[in-house]
Amino acid sequence: MKILELKNVTKRFGGLTAVNDVTFDLEEGEILGLIGPNGAGKTTLFNCINGVYKPTEGKVIFKGQDITGLPTYKSAHIGLSRTHQIVRPLNELTVLENAMVGACYGRENMNLGDARKTAREMLEFVGMAEKAEALAGTLNVAQKKRLEMARALSARPYLLLLDEVLAGLNTAEVTHMLDTIRKIREQGVTIIMIEHIMHAVMSLSDRLIVLNYGSLIAEGTPEEVSQNPEVIEAYLGDPDLAARLLEEEKA
Amino acid sequence: MKRLFKPGLLIPVVLIIILAIWPLLSGNSASSREAMFTLIMSMALASSLNIILGYTGYVSFGHIVFFGIGGYAGFWAITELGWHILPAALLGGLVAAIIAWLLGLAVLRLRGAYFALATIGILEAMKALVINLDFLGGPVGLEMHFSEYKRYGGPMQSLWMVYWSMVALAILVVLVSYFVKTSKFGLGLMAIREDEDAAEVMGVITPRAKTWAYVLSAVFPGIIGVLFFFKNGNIEPGDAFRLHFSIEWIVMIMLGGAGTVLGPVLGGGLYQWLRKTLLTSPFFKDYQLVVAGVLLLLIVLFVPTGIIGWLRARSHKLRRIFE
Numbered sequence: 001m002k003i004l005e006l007k008n009v010t011k012r013f014g015g016l017t018a019v020n021d022v023t024f025d026l027e028e029g030e031i032l033g034l035i036g037p038n039g040a041g042k043t044t045l046f047n048c049i050n051g052v053y054k055p056t057e058g059k060v061i062f063k064g065q066d067i068t069g070l071p072t073y074k075s076a077h078i079g080l081s082r083t084h085q086i087v088r089p090l091n092e093l094t095v096l097e098n099a100m101v102g103a104c105y106g107r108e109n110m111n112l113g114d115a116r117k118t119a120r121e122m123l124e125f126v127g128m129a130e131k132a133e134a135l136a137g138t139l140n141v142a143q144k145k146r147l148e149m150a151r152a153l154s155a156r157p158y159l160l161l162l163d164e165v166l167a168g169l170n171t172a173e174v175t176h177m178l179d180t181i182r183k184i185r186e187q188g189v190t191i192i193m194i195e196h197i198m199h200a201v202m203s204l205s206d207r208l209i210v211l212n213y214g215s216l217i218a219e220g221t222p223e224e225v226s227q228n229p230e231v232i233e234a235y236l237g238d239p240d241l242a243a244r245l246l247e248e249e250k251a
Numbered sequence: 252m253k254r255l256f257k258p259g260l261l262i263p264v265v266l267i268i269i270l271a272i273w274p275l276l277s278g279n280s281a282s283s284r285e286a287m288f289t290l291i292m293s294m295a296l297a298s299s300l301n302i303i304l305g306y307t308g309y310v311s312f313g314h315i316v317f318f319g320i321g322g323y324a325g326f327w328a329i330t331e332l333g334w335h336i337l338p339a340a341l342l343g344g345l346v347a348a349i350i351a352w353l354l355g356l357a358v359l360r361l362r363g364a365y366f367a368l369a370t371i372g373i374l375e376a377m378k379a380l381v382i383n384l385d386f387l388g389g390p391v392g393l394e395m396h397f398s399e400y401k402r403y404g405g406p407m408q409s410l411w412m413v414y415w416s417m418v419a420l421a422i423l424v425v426l427v428s429y430f431v432k433t434s435k436f437g438l439g440l441m442a443i444r445e446d447e448d449a450a451e452v453m454g455v456i457t458p459r460a461k462t463w464a465y466v467l468s469a470v471f472p473g474i475i476g477v478l479f480f481f482k483n484g485n486i487e488p489g490d491a492f493r494l495h496f497s498i499e500w501i502v503m504i505m506l507g508g509a510g511t512v513l514g515p516v517l518g519g520g521l522y523q524w525l526r527k528t529l530l531t532s533p534f535f536k537d538y539q540l541v542v543a544g545v546l547l548l549l550i551v552l553f554v555p556t557g558i559i560g561w562l563r564a565r566s567h568k569l570r571r572i573f574e
């Protein structure tokens with residue numbers, strides 16, 4: 001079943017077209033990788049999906065319901081959660097309270113007691129349990145990324161939008177995060193992930209879409225996409241790079 | 252019930268009660284009653300403002316507008332309609348709440364300094380409006396006839412009645428402040444304070460939450476305004492809408508600790524105590540606003556989280572004691 005459909009979504013900022021006529025579908029349970037060079041419009045596309053921006057043109061359909069331009073809090077209520085590329089911790093609240101906000105105001109609209117329980121579970125899940133009582137502002141970047149994740153998961157979403165959760169993490173942290181994402185999928189959550197770390201996104205995604213200058217230039221399995229000449233040309237720039245990445249993946 | 256016996260709530264309530272009965276124990280009860288009235292009133296006003304300023308992060312600079320509006324509404328009901336003080340006080344709170352709700356729809360879209368400036372604009376506009384309303388006495392305001400106090404058994408009894416009403420109200424404000432802070436609603440407000448857009452992405456219905464916080468922070472100043480001006484015997488625009496009182500409330504909150512339950516109570520008490528001490532000193536008498544300004548500067552520079560915020564940051568144990 002389709003969980004998300006984008007139909008000709010365009011977002012312009014004045015003269016700049018950040019997202020240009022993007023159309024794609026997403027199946028329930030899928031992990032979709034969203035890649036593209038910096039400034040390609042990936043984050044803007046997320047913002048159009050969860051309502052931070054209203055698309056200039058086009059439609060966003062979530063579980064059969066038109067949610068184009070719905071306020072972000074309504075997206076959260078119907079099961080759409082996200083993390084932010086530039087982390088946004090609630091600094092003066094504890095890590096636990098951060099996650100509780102997600103649980104309290106997310107899809108299940110929990111009371112404080114249930115929210116506390118769920119938040120603890122999710123902190124445990126992302127490996128942040130021992131930091132529960134720390135103020136979110138005191139965390140390092142890797143921990144803040146995990147907190148973003150725990151917060152989004154506490155809302156018990158159907159669809160999770162991950163915006164560069166691996167950026168800035170060291171190798172061990174990346175491995176840990178990849179594990180976490182796999183486990184989230186096993187729980188039946190559908191995921192779109194924006195990622196720059198190629199081997200990661202290639203190994204996790206069922207399908208990839210590629211944005212360049214706001215337009216969707218390729219779509220398919222990781223193999224298909226990495227062999228697509230247009231992608232190699234426009235995005236990877238270096239034709240050998242794609243081949244090397246695939247090698248790396250097989251190794 | 253268990254929530255009622257948390258130190259975070261008990262400490263401020265007990266503090267208010269001890270101060271409240273002080274006049275009964277001390278020799279000169281009338282003058283210490285007046286001093287305590289000012290102290291406890293400040294605690295209640297600062298705690299009310301703290302809901303929008305400390306919990307939600309919206310600096311309502313001209314918050315005294317609700318004290319003035321409520322005061323006028325109640326005072327008018329007493330003098331013109333012959334109402335008893337208690338329903339009149341409730342009317343004051345109701346009118347303040349309604350005005351806050353209406354204003355909130357317009358100004359709560361603004362953020363940061365724009366919101367703060369808008370609240371000053373509202374205050375000045377309201378003052379100008381009241382000065383031009385004849386039925387509220389225009390620039391001279393309204394006066395209450397001395398005989399009004401007969402109804403309550405004489406002036407002495409009236410003053411004590413107002414005093415105990417103020418005490419009860421202050422305790423109520425602290426209860427509300429505590430239950431807001433420890434509720435789901437309060438968690439949403441604090442999320443807004445920390446990052447409004449992120450809060451909204453997590454599902455907090457920010458326009459609604461902010462409006463309720465604003466209304467809640469306005470209703471008690473509205474009621475208190477009625478008590479205050481009833482005790483005063485008259486109300487005029489200059490007293491009802493004095494910006495620098497609003498600023499003093501902010502100093503009180505910052506001194507004790509914005510966003511905490513105990514902070515505004517402690518800050519309100521300390522500030523008024525300090526002010527009284529300074530007033531009696533011939534040197535400082537003329538400089539009390541300067542002192543308030545310098546105090547605010549020092550707090551912002553050195554202890555931006557206020558006394559309670561500072562203590563809470565020391566250890567987990569203190570965090571559990573001071574809410």
Ligand SMILES: Nc1ncnc2c1ncn2[C@@H]1O[C@H](COP(=O)(O)OP(=O)(O)O)[C@@H](O)[C@H]1O
Pocket residue numbers: 013016018036037038039040041042043044045
């Ligand atoms: N709020 C905004 N106002 C104006 N331009 C924006 C805004 N947000 C993004 N852009 C522009 O849109 C383009 C796409 O940005 P973004 O979606 O952040 O790219 P990506 O996430 O793929 O790196 C960039 O050129 C960026 O400068």
Ligand SMILES: [Mg+2]
Pocket residue numbers: 042043044085
């Ligand atoms: Mg981005």
